[in-house]
Amino acid sequence: MVNSNSMKQFVILSTTLWLLLSSTVNAQSLADLQQLRQQAQQSGQNTAPGQAQTQAAPANVAPMSLSGPRTITSMNGGLPQNGQYYNQSRQGQPLPGEPTIDSVFPEQMPMENPPYAANLFIGGFESERADGLNDNYLIAQGDKISIWMWGAVNFADVVTVDNQGNIFIPNIGPIHVANTPAGSVNSRVTSRIKQVYTNDVSVYVNLLTSTPVSVFITGPVLRPGQYAGQASDSVLYFLKRAGGIDFQRGSFRKIDIKRQGEIIASADLYDFIKNGKLPDVSFKDGDVIMVRPVGATIIVETGARNSFTFEFNDNELDGNNLTEYATPRDFVNQVSIAGVREGNQFSRYLSLNAFEDFPLRAGDTVEYIDDHEQKVYRINIQGSHTGPSQVMVDKGTRLQEVLTYIQVNQKLSDIDNIFLLRESVAQQQKEILDRSLKQLERSIYTAPISSTGEGGIRVQEAQLVSDFIARAREVEPLGKVVVSEGDQTANVLLEPNDTVVIPAVTDLIQIGGEVMMPQAVVFNPEATAADYIAWAGGFTQRADDERILVIRKNGLVEFDQINGAVFDEDEGEIDLRPGDQVIVLPSIDVKSLQAVKDITQIIYQIAVAANVALD
Numbered sequence: 001m002v003n004s005n006s007m008k009q010f011v012i013l014s015t016t017l018w019l020l021l022s023s024t025v026n027a028q029s030l031a032d033l034q035q036l037r038q039q040a041q042q043s044g045q046n047t048a049p050g051q052a053q054t055q056a057a058p059a060n061v062a063p064m065s066l067s068g069p070r071t072i073t074s075m076n077g078g079l080p081q082n083g084q085y086y087n088q089s090r091q092g093q094p095l096p097g098e099p100t101i102d103s104v105f106p107e108q109m110p111m112e113n114p115p116y117a118a119n120l121f122i123g124g125f126e127s128e129r130a131d132g133l134n135d136n137y138l139i140a141q142g143d144k145i146s147i148w149m150w151g152a153v154n155f156a157d158v159v160t161v162d163n164q165g166n167i168f169i170p171n172i173g174p175i176h177v178a179n180t181p182a183g184s185v186n187s188r189v190t191s192r193i194k195q196v197y198t199n200d201v202s203v204y205v206n207l208l209t210s211t212p213v214s215v216f217i218t219g220p221v222l223r224p225g226q227y228a229g230q231a232s233d234s235v236l237y238f239l240k241r242a243g244g245i246d247f248q249r250g251s252f253r254k255i256d257i258k259r260q261g262e263i264i265a266s267a268d269l270y271d272f273i274k275n276g277k278l279p280d281v282s283f284k285d286g287d288v289i290m291v292r293p294v295g296a297t298i299i300v301e302t303g304a305r306n307s308f309t310f311e312f313n314d315n316e317l318d319g320n321n322l323t324e325y326a327t328p329r330d331f332v333n334q335v336s337i338a339g340v341r342e343g344n345q346f347s348r349y350l351s352l353n354a355f356e357d358f359p360l361r362a363g364d365t366v367e368y369i370d371d372h373e374q375k376v377y378r379i380n381i382q383g384s385h386t387g388p389s390q391v392m393v394d395k396g397t398r399l400q401e402v403l404t405y406i407q408v409n410q411k412l413s414d415i416d417n418i419f420l421l422r423e424s425v426a427q428q429q430k431e432i433l434d435r436s437l438k439q440l441e442r443s444i445y446t447a448p449i450s451s452t453g454e455g456g457i458r459v460q461e462a463q464l465v466s467d468f469i470a471r472a473r474e475v476e477p478l479g480k481v482v483v484s485e486g487d488q489t490a491n492v493l494l495e496p497n498d499t500v501v502i503p504a505v506t507d508l509i510q511i512g513g514e515v516m517m518p519q520a521v522v523f524n525p526e527a528t529a530a531d532y533i534a535w536a537g538g539f540t541q542r543a544d545d546e547r548i549l550v551i552r553k554n555g556l557v558e559f560d561q562i563n564g565a566v567f568d569e570d571e572g573e574i575d576l577r578p579g580d581q582v583i584v585l586p587s588i589d590v591k592s593l594q595a596v597k598d599i600t601q602i603i604y605q606i607a608v609a610a611n612v613a614l615d
Helices: 004-022 030-046 182-194 235-241 269-275 319-326 399-403 423-445 452-472 529-535 596-610
Strands: 144-151 155-160 166-169 173-176 201-209 213-218 225-229 250-259 262-267 288-293 296-300 309-312 334-341 344-351 365-369 376-383 390-394 419-421 480-482 499-502 508-513 519-522 543-551 557-560 581-586
Touching: 144 166, 144 182, 155 166, 173 182, 182 201, 213 235, 225 235, 235 250, 235 288, 250 269, 250 309, 296 319, 309 319, 319 365, 390 399, 399 499, 423 452, 423 596, 508 529, 529 543, 529 581
Parallel strands: 213 288, 296 365, 376 499, 508 581
Antiparallel strands: 144 155, 144 201, 166 173, 213 225, 250 262, 250 288, 296 309, 334 344, 334 365, 376 390, 419 480, 419 499, 508 519, 543 557, 543 581
């Protein structure tokens, strides 16, 4: 009796043998054999043990007559897998095992002040080629030239410049054209033909193609190596092909072009940026572009239109040359220099004129500074007024002097409640708020935990407080300065960019914060804060009814108190005036949050500094 497993193995081996003999795919590798074996196994699994296969092998097929396309499996899945050669660029795609810039160069921090002229290697100008040939291109071996003759003699052919630099024309002989400019090849060949055919023969000569040249690029470039291009291409083209000059190590001013070991030209990219000059070189096979190491550098940090790292020769290290390249901004009158002299820290603060003759050293850091004394500055006017919105005042001007120049309408402007908005005060309020938030953040993350249950509660509490801190950090204080009370206005000293706010006369009271319907209500001289809150729908469930914030029209802040949710006639001790804001702050549950005191303090700070209630 035949075992079912033996029968199954027999079916698999038979199917494999049949696929090897009858398949139209010619197995060329171990991978192909494994694929055929998998097909055989699938065929064996689909065939029940003891069941004969009914499919017959194709007739008249011999193993030696099998044919098919030979496919070479590529090791790189990103490249076509048809076994052909490609002359197109790989667009920077590395081959398997090929070193890349990331694997060769150590990771470097981005430069805050990149080298001057570094933007020459941004973009794809190496692919923007002009149609036609350069007239100054020098004919080289392998170039193709089209020649037409008509009249007494008819001749048309495309000839190739041979290794000796000649082209050959029947009945004329060799004509030496190597190193002839492309614009002169017509006259040169024509004059040679006219020596043989002197009459009734017209000649037209045209350079069709130029032979690519192979140039080596070495030194501190990103991808040194051998690159192809046209003989008329510039040194910038080849440098861009090599990835550009290494910002940390390469020189932008010392680029030598060598031929057979001799320097035939040098390039200074600063001269190209400033004057548009590049060496006029017709490249040949085997030329070498060598980028020299970077020389002495000076860093210009701020204050200039060209805040770059500049490279200078030893005889150029002075303030005049640096200023010429850096181009300081308008109104710059001082220069700060920091560096090292004789192993010690060195710094100088000079006028711009004195800096012109100042000797610099490699590694110095320079800042151009506008250090004029601000004797005149701008004051902004906002609110209810009829005059200009800005006033230019002298340094030392006080508020009363400015108010005399502001035009107002006595019926529409509330001149008794003037206040200031000051940038320095807003910044101080922001700093105080940030310090309070950081203190609150430390307290919730460093709170002691006595049990696992308390730990879970503290985690939830920390998440809630973190959300509150994130919203509180987005608040921008107004920087209010209270300068008036009653009919008195303080004659304060003004600062640059101060804003004088003249409120408009109003008959409304603003109610906001933790009330059911925040809104504006017409002023009632007999109403208290409790009445206005009641008219706004009353407190919400989160309201703090013990401290009601009242922000006066002039910026003063007072607190009112309402005991309980039921309003009594005796409650509300503050006399409200038109234009006041009544803000109900949220209450913090003492049982659920640990840092109640810190959060309450921050809420008060936000309400006073920004006139908003943040819960």
